Amino acid sequence: MARFDAVFVxxxxxxxxxxxxxxxxxxxxxxxxxxxxxxxAGTAAGAVMNAAKLGISTAAVAxxxxxxxGDFVLDVYRRMGIDCSMVQRTDxxxxxxxxxxxxxxxxxxxxxxxxxxxxxFVNDDAFNAVCDTRFLHHGGAxxxxxxxxxxxxxxLAHAKQKNLTTxxxxxxxxxxxxxxxxxxxxxxxxFMPSMExxxxxxxxxxxxxxxxxxxxxxxxxxxxxxGMRGSFISTSDRTxxxxxxxVTVSDTTGCGDSYCGGFVTGLAMDWSLEDACRLGTATSAxxxxxxxxxxxxxxxxxxxxxxxxxxxxx
Numbered sequence: 001m002a003r004f005d006a007v008f009v010x011x012x013x014x015x016x017x018x019x020x021x022x023x024x025x026x027x028x029x030x031x032x033x034x035x036x037x038x039x040x041a042g043t044a045a046g047a048v049m050n051a052a053k054l055g056i057s058t059a060a061v062a063x064x065x066x067x068x069x070g071d072f073v074l075d076v077y078r079r080m081g082i083d084c085s086m087v088q089r090t091d092x093x094x095x096x097x098x099x100x101x102x103x104x105x106x107x108x109x110x111x112x113x114x115x116x117x118x119x120x121f122v123n124d125d126a127f128n129a130v131c132d133t134r135f136l137h138h139g140g141a142x143x144x145x146x147x148x149x150x151x152x153x154x155x156l157a158h159a160k161q162k163n164l165t166t167x168x169x170x171x172x173x174x175x176x177x178x179x180x181x182x183x184x185x186x187x188x189x190x191f192m193p194s195m196e197x198x199x200x201x202x203x204x205x206x207x208x209x210x211x212x213x214x215x216x217x218x219x220x221x222x223x224x225x226x227g228m229r230g231s232f233i234s235t236s237d238r239t240x241x242x243x244x245x246x247v248t249v250s251d252t253t254g255c256g257d258s259y260c261g262g263f264v265t266g267l268a269m270d271w272s273l274e275d276a277c278r279l280g281t282a283t284s285a286x287x288x289x290x291x292x293x294x295x296x297x298x299x300x301x302x303x304x305x306x307x308x309x310x311x312x313x314x
Contacts, residue, residue: 002133002134004058005051005056005058006058006134007058007059007131008044008045008048008060008061008261009062009120009122009130009136009137009138009139010043010062010120010138010140010141010144011042011062011140012040012042012045012063012064012096013040013098013115014040014041014069014098015038015039015040015098016038016097017099018033018035018037019104019250020103021033024101035291037292037295039076039294039295040072040293041293042096043169043170043256043257044062045060046258046293047137047169047261048261049080049082049261050294050297052081052082053297056265056268059082059083060077060084061086061122061130062117063087063089063090063120064116065095065116066089066091070095073095088121090116090119092119093114093118094115096113097113097115098111098113102291105249106249106250106288108251108252108253120146121146121147121151122151122155131159134164134165134268135166135264135268136167137168138166138169138184139168139169139171139260140169140171141170142170142172142174143171152184157187160187166190168185169192173200173201177201178202178217181214181217185214185217188219189220190263191221191222191223192256192259192260194225194226195224198211198214201213207234215234221233223277225259228313229313230312231281233273233274235273242274243312244281244284245285245307245310246310246312249289250289251288253287253292253293256284257293258286258294259280259283260280261280262279262280262283263276264276265279265283265300266280279304279307282304282306283303285310
């Protein structure tokens with residue numbers, strides 16, 4: 001029996017977020033806002049925290065600096081019940097961090113320090129420990145310098161040899177990202193970028209044509225997170241859209257990451273593909289109502305109650 005329901009590998013940072021920010025004061029002046037919050041974030045962190053809140057057993061694989069920011073992330077993880085035994089620490093860089101200025105409409109321009117996440121490296125002899133799980137989520141391809149040079153593909157290939165279900169999210173794609181994905185996608189069951197990222201990488205406009213590019217590169221199911229339009233899903237024999245839920249948006253930070261955490265949780269509970277997507281959608285919607293990557297999510301029971309009562313956006 002696997003040790004964990006899901007292991008989350010990848011980008012783990014500390015966010016310092018403030019809201020609402022309507023502008024930067026000139027010179028050395030001060031502006032007053034309603035809230036400032038520190039929280040772990042990133043394509044792996046946002047997913048694992050929400051999965052833990054929803055009740056499955058989780059572990060994190062990340063690299064943090066030997067600094068106060070890393071200590072803070074670990075403290076939050078441990079209080080959430082996330083296993084931290086595979087989290088690495090380094091003196092080579094400070095913990096990756098972002099300053100987020102949350103606008104009144106929920107958008108969030110960011111200032112990012114890449115930091116320790118670029119030093120994450122899972123050695124081959126650690127693959128079995130990382131894969132002592134049923135689901136492996138890899139989050140942050142593109143901002144994991146050491147892993148992006150081929151080791152992520154080796155880890156995902158090992159996971160598939162162990163019959164794990166694999167999910168992949170990325171960040172900040174560029175002109176070279178498709179070359180990296182061609183090594184990763186043959187080992188990925190669920191590919192989960194945003195629609196905007198997927199369109200950019202594929203060079204296509206139509207969602208079906210976009211998905212076909214990634215299916216041809218080896219991806220199993222494509223799940224494109226689509227903001228207010230929910231998500232678009234493409235399998236080998238059908239396509240469908242799961243609508244978003246109507247909420248009052250406070251902060252969109254981590255919404256895509258939280259979708260992944262909710263989706264993986266749904267799969268881990270043996271829900272159907274469509275129901276797992278609904279759980280991802282609801283998790284994302286609740287996160288948008290608070291400040292931070294897991295704000296608004298309490299537990300599975302309240303999230304399911306939200307699904308039953310919330311209004312879909314058609």
